[in-house]
Amino acid sequence: MKTITQETTETFREKGSKFIGFLFPVESVKKFEERLDDLKTEFYDASHHCYVWRINPNNVEEFAQDDGEPGGTAGLPILNQLKSYDIMNCACVVIRYFGGTKLGKSGLIQAYGHTAELCLQKASLRSLIPTQNFEITYPYHEQAQINRLKSSFDLKELDAEYLETVTLTIACRSEQAKAFFEELQRLEHLGIETEKNGDGFVTIKRET
Numbered sequence: 001m002k003t004i005t006q007e008t009t010e011t012f013r014e015k016g017s018k019f020i021g022f023l024f025p026v027e028s029v030k031k032f033e034e035r036l037d038d039l040k041t042e043f044y045d046a047s048h049h050c051y052v053w054r055i056n057p058n059n060v061e062e063f064a065q066d067d068g069e070p071g072g073t074a075g076l077p078i079l080n081q082l083k084s085y086d087i088m089n090c091a092c093v094v095i096r097y098f099g100g101t102k103l104g105k106s107g108l109i110q111a112y113g114h115t116a117e118l119c120l121q122k123a124s125l126r127s128l129i130p131t132q133n134f135e136i137t138y139p140y141h142e143q144a145q146i147n148r149l150k151s152s153f154d155l156k157e158l159d160a161e162y163l164e165t166v167t168l169t170i171a172c173r174s175e176q177a178k179a180f181f182e183e184l185q186r187l188e189h190l191g192i193e194t195e196k197n198g199d200g201f202v203t204i205k206r207e208t
Contacts, residue, residue: 001057003089003128003203010118014111016099020046023092023119026053029063032091039093047098050074050112053091054082057130058174058199069096069112073105077113085120088128089201092116126203132177133158133197134184137167142190153180156202171202 007024022039026032032053040049047068052075054062064075078092094115103111138146146168149155153176159169172180184194 001086001088001128001130002125003087004123005126005203006124008119008122010115010122012111012115012118013099014107015101015103017101017103017111018097018099019111019115020095020097021092021115021119022095023090023116023123025089026091027055027089029053029055035091036093039095043095045097046095048074048096049093050078050096051091051093052079052082052116054079054088057088057128057201060088069108070105073108074112077109078116081113081116081120085125087120087125092119129202130174131156131171131200131202132174132181133200134170134172134181135167135195135197136170136184136192137165137194138190138192139165142187142192145187145190145192149180149183152183155180169197171200174199 004023004025007022010021012019012021020043024035026035036049036051043049050065050067050069052062052064054060062079064079066072066074074094078094082090082092094112136146154173156171157168158171161167181194181196184192
């Protein structure tokens with residue numbers, strides 16, 4: 001599973017029609033709608049604003065919109081490109097200026113899908129790791145126990161607070177979360193307290 005951190009844009013022309021693709025990171029429908037409104041304002045005279053979004057790596061949500069094009073000829077081919085790249089927490093808007101020549105259903109499918117693919121080929125991809133997050137509070141003298149857990153599980157420290165006790169917010173790879181939580185529960189008698197802190201994700205740069 002992958003994601004992006006920066007917006008990319010590409011243009012494709014077919015039989016007079018101009019297709020402008022925008023691929024950008026989003027983590028909520030609200031954020032997507034804000035960017036879509038900006039694009040509709042900037043390209044107010046376009047024939048169509050077709051789009052797709054995919055969010056929530058832990059429980060995938062996705063949506064495709066043809067915006068007046070024949071059903072399945074715009075949103076779906078864009079969505080299929082995002083799926084083929086296994087991309088999450090991103091959206092793709094393809095704006096069309098009609099050039100006077102109809103492309104037919106197969107032509108539209110090819111044009112919208114190809115424009116999305118051009119954006120994906122240009123994008124800098126990052127691996128996206130679904131996590132479960134935990135808040136762990138413990139006495140300073142139990143740091144060795146925490147260090148042992150850090151070496152045994154695939155964890156990432158998200159936040160830390162050092163007062164009378166230490167409070168860490170830790171992201172644990174989802175498939176390890178059950179075993180990690182059970183191990184923490186076994187340490188409760190040492191004054192190590194744990195609360196589940198919801199689902200999340202972390203991104204890491206892909207090796208080239």
